[in-house]
Amino acid sequence: MTDGSDETLPEEEAALHPRLWMVDEFDGEIDGQLKFHKSLVQFRNNTDMEKDDWPFIRAYRGPMDQGFSSILESYDDLELVYREKDGEIHIYRETDKGNRFVRGLKNGLRILKKDQTEERETQLELVAKANKDRIGSEIEQDDDIQELKDAPIGTEV
Template identity: 35%
Template sequence: MTDDEAHHPRLLLLDEADGEIEGRAKYHKLLYNYVDEEAEDSELSFVREERGPYDPGLSQAMQRYIDLGHVEVDEEDEPHEIRQTEKGERYMSGYERTKMRLDETFRQTKKRIAETVKKHGEKSANEMVQEENIQEAKDNPFRKDLK
């Protein structure tokens, strides 16, 4: 089992961002920065899309989290607000406590995700798109696999 399967970085990233991320574009860029700058062994994959790096698995994962009641998306305004629900907070609290005791590699994943959020979490998606690593990814042909 990969760290991605074992540690749920997409959900962990939302939790680490105080349970709220403003827009899917920002979510994709945060995940890309996590994989590009922090993760040592990640199977998250990205392709080059119109706005830069795009995680094709994020939409499917988000739908699972919504179906489980862990996440809600406010689609009334742009960008869509992605929020962790109270149920999602309880789940992550128990999940993290358990993983911290049973899985030594989880601490590293959590630390790396925290570093990504600390470094990029306050930036808008537009500010993140201007960063060098995102611009380099955007220089690739459309739909090219990036990571």
């Protein structure tokens, strides 16, 4: 999963599986692509990652994760995340297998990369706590997202 051509993260960062970890921090379910994308960009902005480390593309509704669809499809194929569509809303649910994977990943990374893992975990928790009970269009109005929406459509932000 981390060496696919659609992955936009550096290999070391991709190995942390921030997209999968994000679903876990949202108590195993994220309702809506917009909510997911905006939460991921807020996570990136709250860590020491630079825009060049994890570029998002400025789309009509704000920043979008370029590798998102293919990575989530891989997680679905591996039965780590279940994707479904309820009308216009995409729902991402962590499976039991996905939950076990994230638990093992967290435990291993806490031993191998303690400081980096603690920072990532803290930031994921903060973003999830702030966004869990909000819809994507509310998150889209946050100042940090609005600032990124000032960029021309199609550019990296």
